[in-house]
Amino acid sequence: MTKWLEEHTPKLVLAPSFIAILVFVYGFIAWTAWVSLTRSRLLPRYEIEGFIQYERLFDSPRWDTALNNLFIFGLLFILIAMFLGLILAILLDQNIRTEGAIRTIYLYPMALSMIVTGTAWKWILNPGLGIEAMVRSWGFEDFTFDWLVNPEMAIYTVVLAAIWQSSGFVMALFLAGLRSVDGEIIKAAQVDGIPTWRVYTAIIIPSMAPIFLSAFIVLSHLAIKSFDLVIALTGGGPGYATDLPATYMYAMAFSRGDIGQAASSAMIMMMVVFAIVVPYLYSELRSKDG
Amino acid sequence: MADLSMTQGVRQSQASKIALRWLLYSLLVLFALFYLMPLFVMITTSLKSLDEIRTGDLIALPREVTFDAWSTAWSSACTGIQCEGVRPYFWNSVLIAIPAVAISTLLGAMNGYVVAQWRFRGANIIFSLMLFGCFIPFQVVLLPMARTLGIMGIAGTIPGLIFVHVIYGLGFTTLFFRNFYVSIPAELTKAAKVDGAGFFRIFWSIFLPLSLPIIVVTVIWQFTQIWNDFLFGVSFSQAGTQPVTVALNNIVNSTTGVKEYNVDMAAAIIAALPTLFVYVVAGKYFIRGLTAGSVKG
Amino acid sequence: MSPILEINNLYKNYGSTEILKDINVSIEPGDFLVLVGPSGCGKSTLLNCIAGLEPITSGSLKIGGQDMTHVSPKDRDIAMVFQSYALYPTMSVAKNITFGMKVRGVDQATQERKLAQVAQQLQIEPLLNRRPGQLSGGQRQRVAMGRALVRDPKLFLFDEPLSNLDAKLRVEMRTEIKALHHNLGASMVYVTHDQIEAMTLATKIVVMKGGVIQQIGSPSEIYNRPANLFVADFMGSPAMNLIPAKVRKNGAGTHIEITRKDGVPIVLTDTKTENLPEDVILGVRPEDIADPAVRIGGHAQEAECLIDMVEPAGADTFAVMQLGGKHVTARLHAETTARPGQLQKLAFDLGKVSYFAPDTGLRLN
Ligand SMILES: Nc1ncnc2c1ncn2[C@@H]1O[C@H](COP(=O)(O)OP(=O)(O)O)[C@@H](O)[C@H]1O
Ligand SMILES: [Mg+2]
Numbered sequence: 001m002t003k004w005l006e007e008h009t010p011k012l013v014l015a016p017s018f019i020a021i022l023v024f025v026y027g028f029i030a031w032t033a034w035v036s037l038t039r040s041r042l043l044p045r046y047e048i049e050g051f052i053q054y055e056r057l058f059d060s061p062r063w064d065t066a067l068n069n070l071f072i073f074g075l076l077f078i079l080i081a082m083f084l085g086l087i088l089a090i091l092l093d094q095n096i097r098t099e100g101a102i103r104t105i106y107l108y109p110m111a112l113s114m115i116v117t118g119t120a121w122k123w124i125l126n127p128g129l130g131i132e133a134m135v136r137s138w139g140f141e142d143f144t145f146d147w148l149v150n151p152e153m154a155i156y157t158v159v160l161a162a163i164w165q166s167s168g169f170v171m172a173l174f175l176a177g178l179r180s181v182d183g184e185i186i187k188a189a190q191v192d193g194i195p196t197w198r199v200y201t202a203i204i205i206p207s208m209a210p211i212f213l214s215a216f217i218v219l220s221h222l223a224i225k226s227f228d229l230v231i232a233l234t235g236g237g238p239g240y241a242t243d244l245p246a247t248y249m250y251a252m253a254f255s256r257g258d259i260g261q262a263a264s265s266a267m268i269m270m271m272v273v274f275a276i277v278v279p280y281l282y283s284e285l286r287s288k289d290g
Numbered sequence: 291m292a293d294l295s296m297t298q299g300v301r302q303s304q305a306s307k308i309a310l311r312w313l314l315y316s317l318l319v320l321f322a323l324f325y326l327m328p329l330f331v332m333i334t335t336s337l338k339s340l341d342e343i344r345t346g347d348l349i350a351l352p353r354e355v356t357f358d359a360w361s362t363a364w365s366s367a368c369t370g371i372q373c374e375g376v377r378p379y380f381w382n383s384v385l386i387a388i389p390a391v392a393i394s395t396l397l398g399a400m401n402g403y404v405v406a407q408w409r410f411r412g413a414n415i416i417f418s419l420m421l422f423g424c425f426i427p428f429q430v431v432l433l434p435m436a437r438t439l440g441i442m443g444i445a446g447t448i449p450g451l452i453f454v455h456v457i458y459g460l461g462f463t464t465l466f467f468r469n470f471y472v473s474i475p476a477e478l479t480k481a482a483k484v485d486g487a488g489f490f491r492i493f494w495s496i497f498l499p500l501s502l503p504i505i506v507v508t509v510i511w512q513f514t515q516i517w518n519d520f521l522f523g524v525s526f527s528q529a530g531t532q533p534v535t536v537a538l539n540n541i542v543n544s545t546t547g548v549k550e551y552n553v554d555m556a557a558a559i560i561a562a563l564p565t566l567f568v569y570v571v572a573g574k575y576f577i578r579g580l581t582a583g584s585v586k587g
Numbered sequence: 588m589s590p591i592l593e594i595n596n597l598y599k600n601y602g603s604t605e606i607l608k609d610i611n612v613s614i615e616p617g618d619f620l621v622l623v624g625p626s627g628c629g630k631s632t633l634l635n636c637i638a639g640l641e642p643i644t645s646g647s648l649k650i651g652g653q654d655m656t657h658v659s660p661k662d663r664d665i666a667m668v669f670q671s672y673a674l675y676p677t678m679s680v681a682k683n684i685t686f687g688m689k690v691r692g693v694d695q696a697t698q699e700r701k702l703a704q705v706a707q708q709l710q711i712e713p714l715l716n717r718r719p720g721q722l723s724g725g726q727r728q729r730v731a732m733g734r735a736l737v738r739d740p741k742l743f744l745f746d747e748p749l750s751n752l753d754a755k756l757r758v759e760m761r762t763e764i765k766a767l768h769h770n771l772g773a774s775m776v777y778v779t780h781d782q783i784e785a786m787t788l789a790t791k792i793v794v795m796k797g798g799v800i801q802q803i804g805s806p807s808e809i810y811n812r813p814a815n816l817f818v819a820d821f822m823g824s825p826a827m828n829l830i831p832a833k834v835r836k837n838g839a840g841t842h843i844e845i846t847r848k849d850g851v852p853i854v855l856t857d858t859k860t861e862n863l864p865e866d867v868i869l870g871v872r873p874e875d876i877a878d879p880a881v882r883i884g885g886h887a888q889e890a891e892c893l894i895d896m897v898e899p900a901g902a903d904t905f906a907v908m909q910l911g912g913k914h915v916t917a918r919l920h921a922e923t924t925a926r927p928g929q930l931q932k933l934a935f936d937l938g939k940v941s942y943f944a945p946d947t948g949l950r951l952n
Contacts (some may be wrong), residue, residue: 017464020417024431025423102322104570108573110327114483115561164328204323221425227429254525267430270429
């Protein structure tokens with residue numbers, strides 16, 4: 001008995017966590033998937049009816065907007081945050097004397113809740129008293145900067161705030177990547193008389209492919225889950241102009257009482273995430289086993 | 291002649307080097323201003339009176355510093371029908387975060403220790419499944435979790451939120467510790483086994499004392515995640531148990547009465563203070579630990 | 588007396604790959620058994636099986652006459668020294684050494700007495716309050732030894748304990764380990780990939796390759812009568828010369844004919860050649876090809892060879908030539924007259940010669 005216990009202690013220790021993950025992640029995904037195939041509304045029903053919820057979803061103009069916004073937001077957010085992060089990392093990599101302090105400044109937004117970020121930018125961007133009012137008070141009476149309340153432009157304020165929040169983190173990732181490049185390769189290139197910018201474009205950046213991938217995964221994951229920021233900054237408005245799948249799902253689940261729609265939209269979100277993350281994780285685990 | 295043009299060339303390249311350096315620093319400062327501006331505006335706004343906000347400039351320093359907005363935000367701002375400020379919600383967040391961080395970190399440490407040092411058949415598959423769990427969009431578990439919390443009788447309670455945070459934090463905490471412990475040679479465990487130590491003894495006497503760097507990383511990560519969480523807070527709490535992020539959002543978006551921007555900003559800073567504090571005090575270690583892992587991976 | 592360690596028909600698989608195949612070894616009390624073989628051949632795995640750190644797939648294992656096949660490491664009465672030393676990084680040297688006793692609930696006074704004794708024996712008293720991180724490689728090695736010694740076990744297990752030391756220290760520690768074995772009279776199993784270490788330390792050597800035991804024997808048996816081409820090639824430095832040759836019966840003796848790319852074959856005669864096939868591989872140690880002046884009488888036979896290369900190595904000089912299509916090394920006097928590109932008369936001593944079958948690689952004589 002003690003022998004058995006001794007042998008199986010590791011499994012017994014891991015078991016509760018594993019069972020919890022099985023039930024609360026995989027079991028719950030299965031439940032949501034199941035319900036997304038039923039006619040559930042206010043209360044869940046369990047008779048499978050096929051894809052009606054998904055049909056309703058894709059017929060809904062609000063969902064259409066949400067998906068569109070996710071596309072615009074995701075694309076701009078990921079591209080700009082990566083680009084900005086890389087530039088900042090390269091700038092900071094030039095033997096800057098105050099690197100520590102500057103890094104801290106670039107990074108601190110990461111520590112904030114998206115609700116705080118949203119609140120701050122909502123105040124800064126509000127046309128009545130924010131940037132617009134400030135520039136007007138400087139004498140430019142015709143200056144307009146009303147993105148926050150302009151249905152066409154509101155989604156870009158979300159992009160702006162999200163980049164402000166996350167680009168420092170990408171910078172940190174890239175900076176670590178730049179520093180991990182073999183110093184001897186760089187020295188060899190310098191001895192060969194290759195100019196600094198070519199060293200970056202031809203040697204250092206290509207060798208950081210794994211970091212680009214990590215940054216991409218982290219950012220796309222953030223983009224798809226983004227919920228707090230939209231709620232705090234625009235509340236999904238004006239109208240539904242800045243709805244994302246995450247806010248759509250939440251609205252269906254908790255204010256509209258439409259469980260079927262909530263479940264099917266959540267499933268779509270999960271599929272998008274998995275399409276991006278699964279190949280990445282698979283290759284990661286593969287390479288680590290080898 | 292040749293000499294002269296040489297020195298000129300050198301001088302020129304030196305001049306352009308200095309110019310480049312200036313450009314570099316100006317760019318860095320410009321970006322620093324971009325990142326600092328919102329914090330600056332938040333702080334100055336929170337110290338202004340409402341009159342000054344209406345008449346003054348967004349980025350101007352307060353003409354007259356007043357802490358009224360802070361005391362309102364802390365103890366009397368309205369989050370919907372209640373008007374008790376963020377104070378009770380701040381303590382809710384503390385009561386949620388501390389146990390949830392402690393439990394999920396401890397479990398993550400044990401799990402990571404098993405997966406990295408006590409490999410058994412299927413351990414890798416179990417770890418992969420736990421890892422995938424980190425990446426799901428939580429929307430996909432909101433509905434069944436709401437029902438489950440109800441069934442368990444902890445819907446809308448602080449223990450309920452602690453439970454949720456522990457469950458969905460496990461993947462990351464396990465990952466952190468696992469990545470840390472795989473770099474420790476297996477011979478250490480073997481030596482301790484030969485010395486007669488068992489599973490728990492080896493963990494307490496040998497692995498835990500080694501783990502300070504990764505405990506710091508995990509605690510900071512979990513604390514930031516849980517303190518800053520909004521989705522679980524807004525989905526699984528009720529009037530008395532909301533965390534501070536939910537309260538902040540309610541204050542900012544409450545439609546009753548005059549918009550008090552200074553109070554909003556003060557409340558936002560209060561909500562941000564704990565994580566900012568942790569970041570400033572221990573952020574160095576976090577970045578060091580985190581980037582070390584991500585570069586290796 | 589019953590063997591201190593007895594392994595019968597041990598197999599070890601990882602998943603579907605067989606790592607160890609049909610291992611049978613036994614050693615007597617006081618034996619110093621060295622497991623030697625190229626890296627990846629399964630030495631550490633076998634040692635871990637003996638220690639109980641890896642479960643064995645089939646077979647049985649006895650320590651001190653008791654069946655230990657399914658007993659956990661702590662109850663096997665063994666101590667182990669690891670390649671990386673595996674010192675507990677957060678504990679002081681003293682704590683490292685006493686940890687095992689503490690776990691076993693040995694009383695404080697005994698702990699201190701044994702610690703002092705081992706510290707004195709290994710001359711590590713000044714280090715007792717340091718952490719492993721503050722020690723040099725050699726000092727860590729000593730502490731790891733101390734941790735094992737303090738146990739006073741039935742059986743010591745060493746997994747390449749010297750391979751992380753620099754060359755000079757390695758030789759010193761080798762001598763110390765040998766002295767330790769002598770003084771303690773303890774039984775030891777020692778893993779190394781270094782055949783010199785094996786030859787100098789062992790009372791009994793097990794040569795392994797690909798998870799299979801190739802030969803078990805005393806150092807001189809292994810050196811003089813290697814069981815197959817692998818052992819012949821692996822043990823000894825420079826390695827044994829393995830020269831393809833033809834066997835021709837000729838009355839009482841036998842002619843051993845070795846072809847040369849330039850000129851006539853070398854023909855040597857040997858008497859103990861019953862049952863040799865026509866094609867053999869001749870195994871001659873470099874020291875058995877010497878200056879004629881050194882080899883007077885005995886079995887030595889002289890032949891002129893064209894020297895390709897001369898490598899002075901202090902006490903000896905090695906001369907390399909081509910025989911039977913192979914590089915062949917001769918161990919000559921330091922002041923030899925051999926010069927590259929010149930003919931040199933060499934003495935071949937077939938007294939300890941080995942013959943191997945070219946197809947199976949097995950020893951024939
Ligand atoms: N845990 C393991 N899982 C699978 N294969 C292993 C494991 N440990 C060792 N091996 C394999 O077993 C073989 C023998 O390893 P090892 O005993 O460490 O060799 P040695 O100590 O002789 O260098 C190697 O080919 C190695 O790849
Ligand atoms: Mg080994």
